[in-house]
Structure formats: structure tokens, C-alpha cells
Amino acid sequence: MIRSATAVWNGTGRDGRGTLSTQSGVLDNTAYSFHTRFEDGKGTNPEELVAAAHAGCFTMALAFALQSANLTPTELKTTCAVTLDKDGAGFKISKSALTLTATVPGVTQEKFGEIAAGAKAGCPISKLLTAEISLDWTLAG
Structure with a gap:
């Protein structure tokens, strides 16, 4: 069994933005960023x-x-x-x-x-x- 996910990132580490998508579609271009990881921005990490x-x-x-x-x-x-x-x-x-x-x-x-x-x-x-x-x-x- 193999499961996959894809991350796409645009821009620098601090100011850039990314999306995460999973094979199942549960995550579909779900936002993540420096702010969602190290602060309280809306999105995942x-x-x-x-x-x-x-x-x-x-x-x-x-x-x-x-x-x-x-x-x-x-x-x-x-x-x-x-x-x-x-x-x-x-x-x-x-x-x-x-x-x-x-x-x-x-x-x-x-x-x-x-x-x-x-x-x-x-x-x-x-x-x-x-x-x-x-x-x-x-x-x-």
C-alpha cells in the first residue's frame, strides 16, 4: 500500500505560501505558511x-x-x-x-x-x- 500527498510552495520561507493536497482529496490545496506553522494563521501545518x-x-x-x-x-x-x-x-x-x-x-x-x-x-x-x-x-x- 502506498499513500501520497503533494506540497506546493511559492515564495520565500517567511513570506511565501503553500498548499497541501492528499491522494484521498481530504486535503485539497489546503493552505499552509510560516504564519500557520509558527503563529496562529488560518490553515494547517x-x-x-x-x-x-x-x-x-x-x-x-x-x-x-x-x-x-x-x-x-x-x-x-x-x-x-x-x-x-x-x-x-x-x-x-x-x-x-x-x-x-x-x-x-x-x-x-x-x-x-x-x-x-x-x-x-x-x-x-x-x-x-x-x-x-x-x-x-x-x-x-
């Missing part, structure tokens, strides 16, 4: 997309892991916050923090923790990142 990808990947991996353990979640809600730090002349994503709230009937805290840790380690986006990855979770009901 690479770090926001990495956070969305990591939250989605981990949550789906967890759903499959729970299914393998014969458990059916009522809801899994994950927020991911990536940290962009200065790195020499450039920048790097140094952390990806996953915060999960889960409702999974019939599972113990201990078993859920084991399954969630496995999903965190096993999701393809976790394997891609060289950043520190943390997981804080709350199991409701």
Missing part, C-alpha cells in the same frame, strides 16, 4: 498533520488490539500534541504526547495498560517517529 496522523494511527491500532483480546471499546478518544524544538539551524519534533480517554467494558486497568502500551509501540506512526513518545490514559467505566 506539518506538525498538526503529524499529530493527527499519530492520534489516528494509535487509536486504530488500539481498537484492533482490543478486538484481538475480545474486547469492544465504547469510545477511544486520543489527543496528540507534538513539540517542535529548535535544533541547530533548524527544528525537530522532539516529543509526541498521546492522551487517551477510553471506555472499554470488561477490562481491568492492568490489562488495558498492557494493551495500550503495545498499541503505542506497534502503530506505524510511532515506529516512524524518532521523537520521545508518551502515553497518558484514563479508563472510564
Whole structure:
């Protein structure tokens, strides 16, 4: 399976503007710029997309892991916050923090923790990142 996205940029780094489009069409010439990345401009940025990808990947991996353990979640809600730090002349994503709230009937805290840790380690986006990855979770009901 291969998935693709395209970035187009016009102008300088600080004053230029770009668009991002994905193969699926979910992003279709979606704006991004210096302002959307380092300030609060309207549009997206690479770090926001990495956070969305990591939250989605981990949550789906967890759903499959729970299914393998014969458990059916009522809801899994994950927020991911990536940290962009200065790195020499450039920048790097140094952390990806996953915060999960889960409702999974019939599972113990201990078993859920084991399954969630496995999903965190096993999701393809976790394997891609060289950043520190943390997981804080709350199991409701």
C-alpha cells in the first residue's frame, strides 16, 4: 500500500505560501505558511498533520488490539500534541504526547495498560517517529 500527498510552495520561507493536497482529496490545496506553522494563521501545518496522523494511527491500532483480546471499546478518544524544538539551524519534533480517554467494558486497568502500551509501540506512526513518545490514559467505566 502506498499513500501520497503533494506540497506546493511559492515564495520565500517567511513570506511565501503553500498548499497541501492528499491522494484521498481530504486535503485539497489546503493552505499552509510560516504564519500557520509558527503563529496562529488560518490553515494547517506539518506538525498538526503529524499529530493527527499519530492520534489516528494509535487509536486504530488500539481498537484492533482490543478486538484481538475480545474486547469492544465504547469510545477511544486520543489527543496528540507534538513539540517542535529548535535544533541547530533548524527544528525537530522532539516529543509526541498521546492522551487517551477510553471506555472499554470488561477490562481491568492492568490489562488495558498492557494493551495500550503495545498499541503505542506497534502503530506505524510511532515506529516512524524518532521523537520521545508518551502515553497518558484514563479508563472510564
